[in-house]
Structure formats: C-alpha cells, structure tokens
Amino acid sequence: MARLVLLLWYLGTLAAFRQASAVEYTALNNASSTAGGARFDGEIGTEYTKKVMNSSTVCIWQIFQELTSEDRRDVQAVSVFIESMEGVAYALIDTNEIHVSSEYIGNYSGDVKNEITGVLYHEMTHIWQWFANQEAPTGLTEGIADFVRLKAGYAPSHWVKPGQGNRWDQGYDVTAHFLDYCDGLLSGFVADMNKKMKTGYSPQYFVELLGKTVDQLWSDYKAKYGN
Ligand SMILES: [Zn+2]
Known part of the structure; x- marks a missing residue:
C-alpha cells in the first residue's frame, strides 16, 4: 500500500513537472x-x-x-x-x-x-493563485505569496520573525508566518483556502477550515509566541 501511494505521488509529481514545462x-x-x-x-x-x-x-x-x-x-x-x-x-x-x-x-x-x-x-x-474575484483581502493574497516563498526556502533575513506583527492581514512576511501557523494546525490549510478563493472570499472560511474565527486564531498565534 505504502509503495502504491509512493508510486502515485511520484507519477503525480512527474506529471506536474511535464505540465509545468509546457x-x-x-x-x-x-x-x-x-x-x-x-x-x-x-x-x-x-x-x-x-x-x-x-x-x-x-x-x-x-x-x-x-x-x-x-x-x-x-x-x-x-x-x-x-x-x-x-x-x-x-x-x-x-x-x-x-x-x-x-x-x-x-x-x-x-x-x-x-x-x-x-x-x-x-x-x-x-x-x-486565486483572487476570489477581486474580493480577497490584499493582505491575504500577499501573505499567500510570501508563504510560498517561505516554504520554498527563500525567506530573506530581513523578514519579521514568527509571532511578530500587528494584524493577521498585514500581508507579506507577517501574514506568511501566520498562515504557516494555520497550516500547522491543518496540513494543506493554505491549499484549501486558495481553492475556496477561486470563487469568492469570506472570513468564515477560517471557521470552516479550522473551527475558529481568524481573530481567535490570531490571538492564539500571538499567545504561542508570547506576544
Ligand atoms: Zn505581491
């Protein structure tokens, strides 16, 4: 079974490489x-x-x-x-x-x-990425872009550290670290959020995916880092 999963993952990755080259x-x-x-x-x-x-x-x-x-x-x-x-x-x-x-x-x-x-x-x-038919908060779409940069291993040293920042939708590095926290609570959270944003945006998406409001998640996140 594990071998089959690995094979399917491998074939999926191979297909992605081929399609990205197209x-x-x-x-x-x-x-x-x-x-x-x-x-x-x-x-x-x-x-x-x-x-x-x-x-x-x-x-x-x-x-x-x-x-x-x-x-x-x-x-x-x-x-x-x-x-x-x-x-x-x-x-x-x-x-x-x-x-x-x-x-x-x-x-x-x-x-x-x-x-x-x-x-x-x-x-x-x-x-x-999806922009929710222009309804997405800019801080969120900029945060997702920097989340990808973070995951790819290209976060520069001048970025804020995890837990820093004033608002969840401040954008860029601040939101990227927050999204990384959310992704830690639910693996694939950012993927799911982006998929939902294909057609629109609602703050309720955080509740649907993680069971808490984004404000609650932000204060949990700040508390985790003692901020
Ligand atoms: Zn940008």
Missing part, C-alpha cells in the same frame, strides 16, 4: 544598459530566471495541491521583464507579466541571486 516562459532584460541591468546579466541572467519560473510553478502547484490542469488558472505563458522602475516587482494577472526593478537589483546588498529567486517565487504565486 508553460511558455520568457525573460527579457530591458535595462541592460543600466548598472542594475548589468548586474542582472552578470549574476542572475535570463536563462536562470526561466528555470526559476519553471521550478516555482511546480512548487506552487504542489503547495496549492493543484495536480490537474482543471484545478489551475488557465495560463499558457508567463513573461518576466527587468526594467528601470521604482519599487521591487509586481505581477499583472491579466497578461501574466512580472516586472522586476533593475534599480532594486543594482542597489541590493548581499546575495542578489537568492533574493531575486525569492521575489520570483512570490510573483509567480500571484500568477497562479
């Missing part, structure tokens, strides 16, 4: 003439970027437990653009584009390849 990935550096663009070419590169787009896709499908194409957003192609702009990066869901700031790459102090890999895991999550 998505078309494009990476373009439109800022090669800038210092940050040159650093991208030297330390990261478009070939590596496309590899990360592929591997993050497999990782996201597994975390979301979306093993068949019917479960997922219908995305045929994803493009990454390195360009001169403010901020760090953003994803456009209508056109499946990710834009990354060359200034951010140029000014980043430390392992820029590792940092941009984490940024790409975050932005690729936006490409695949």
